[in-house]
Amino acid sequence: MIQKKTIPVADTTHSAFVWVRNPDFTPPGRNGGVDACAAHEFTPPRAGDLRTLLETFLESIIGTVNATAGVVRLLSPDGCTLQIISSAGLSAELQEEAESFLELDCEAGDKTTLGHIIHSNDISTCESRQNCPYASCRFQSLVAAPLEANSLSGAPLGILTIFFDVPRKAASQVMNTLAAFAEVMSATIEHTRINRETSRMERLAARQEIANDVHDSLAQTLTYSRMRVSLLREAIHTGKTAIAGQYADDLDEALEIGQKSTRALIADFRCEMNPEGLSAALQDLAFDFRKRNAIVLEYHNRLVDFELPLEHEIQVYYIVREALTNIARHSEATHARLFVDANFGYYVFTMEDNGRGACTFSPIEGHYGVLIMQERAQRIGGEIRVKSAAGLGTQVQLFFPEPPLDWRAVNE
Numbered sequence: 360m361i362q363k364k365t366i367p368v369a370d371t372t373h374s375a376f377v378w379v380r381n382p383d384f385t386p387p388g389r390n391g392g393v394d395a396c397a398a399h400e401f402t403p404p405r406a407g408d409l410r411t412l413l414e415t416f417l418e419s420i421i422g423t424v425n426a427t428a429g430v431v432r433l434l435s436p437d438g439c440t441l442q443i444i445s446s447a448g449l450s451a452e453l454q455e456e457a458e459s460f461l462e463l464d465c466e467a468g469d470k471t472t473l474g475h476i477i478h479s480n481d482i483s484t485c486e487s488r489q490n491c492p493y494a495s496c497r498f499q500s501l502v503a504a505p506l507e508a509n510s511l512s513g514a515p516l517g518i519l520t521i522f523f524d525v526p527r528k529a530a531s532q533v534m535n536t537l538a539a540f541a542e543v544m545s546a547t548i549e550h551t552r553i554n555r556e557t558s559r560m561e562r563l564a565a566r567q568e569i570a571n572d573v574h575d576s577l578a579q580t581l582t583y584s585r586m587r588v589s590l591l592r593e594a595i596h597t598g599k600t601a602i603a604g605q606y607a608d609d610l611d612e613a614l615e616i617g618q619k620s621t622r623a624l625i626a627d628f629r630c631e632m633n634p635e636g637l638s639a640a641l642q643d644l645a646f647d648f649r650k651r652n653a654i655v656l657e658y659h660n661r662l663v664d665f666e667l668p669l670e671h672e673i674q675v676y677y678i679v680r681e682a683l684t685n686i687a688r689h690s691e692a693t694h695a696r697l698f699v700d701a702n703f704g705y706y707v708f709t710m711e712d713n714g715r716g717a718c719t720f721s722p723i724e725g726h727y728g729v730l731i732m733q734e735r736a737q738r739i740g741g742e743i744r745v746k747s748a749a750g751l752g753t754q755v756q757l758f759f760p761e762p763p764l765d766w767r768a769v770n771e
Contacts (some may be wrong), residue, residue, distance in 0.1 A: 376463045382709035417447035424533040426521045433517035433663035442663045498522045504541035559633045580617040637672040657696040674735040682710035682755045690714030711754035716747045
């Protein structure tokens with residue numbers, strides 16, 4: 360589970376219209392999701408492969424340089440936030456203290472590290488330290504190092520920050536060591552993401568092969584249909600009306616079966632999604648939307664370690680695409696946004712506009728409507744919520760629970 364704590368890096372604003380706040384999400388439940396919120400609050404963070412690797416590195420760094428604690432923050436796909444994806448050496452109290460440094464005035468110097476150089480910082484005199492509410496308040500200094508992608512000419516990935524309970528001068532002596540660790544961690548992050556993309560592309564290729572194999576089975580239906588056509592012609596030629604009617608019924612049934620099979624194959628296997636994964640596919644959808652429409656679209660993806668089972672990615676892609684298509688065709692909006700986040704153990708995808716509302720998401724012939732979107736959501740254990748009022752725009756929200764921890768083993 361991606362932690363909810365985020366640190367803004369940049370704001371996206373547009374003239375004439377501004378979204379007042381981020382989309383709200385209430386978990387499903389009889390009491391408005393209170394139980395789900397409480398359960399999530401006391402549940403330890405999920406440990407994905409990348410998170411576990413980074414925690415191991417952090418523990419090694421802390422032991423090597425005699426630090427107190429450390430955190431790794433990665434840049435979200437939309438480039439607007441830094442999220443704490445991994446930490447070590449922090450009790451619950453120290454976790455809050457570390458987050459306060461990263462959010463307030465002490466964070467200003469740390470933010471400049473992103474994509475630049477390693478630096479140390481004295482945090483003992485930060486304004487946020489003067490009224491520190493925590494019993495320990497032990498951090499005196501920090502050293503921050505950029506995490507950069509080697510394969511993309513130094514594109515920023517995030518920041519590695521190590522905390523010390525000694526003054527800045529002593530902490531600065533470990534900068535070279537931390538730089539070496541940061542380089543290895545950057546390579547690990549890149550390698551993990553590349554492996555995920557490779558695995559996803561292999562699974563997509565396997566699905567395509569299955570689609571081809573299953574598609575070949577339609578030949579049996581077509582062969583049967585041609586045989587019935589020949590018999591139907593003979594029955595008509597000889598005036599056997601009753602038999603001709605039976606052959607016509609057989610042919611109609613065979614064509615119906617073939618048509619359903621073809622639609623299922625196209626919908627489930629021959630996916631148009633970017634093989635690099637859902638994150639890249641959503642960027643493609645946003646780019647195409649902006650290119651084809653005069654509607655201003657804001658796209659925010661707050662998930663820095665975004666990996667889902669392939670079936671989930673495919674269903675999410677089609678749901679988001681259909682929602683954006685309806686906005687473009689029927690909303691009469693000037694602004695829209697696609698917002699991707701995770702809260703209370705759920706992945707949440709929100710598509711909304713400031714258009715005329717009320718009828719924006721009516722089913723359209725030749726396209727998937729709300730009912731089909733619901734069916735797709737149900738395939739991955741999710742739901743669709745639609746809020747729409749005349750003159751107030753429309754919001755479509757897809758949410759589904761995080762897949763079980765063993766989903767990678769099950770889907771390999």
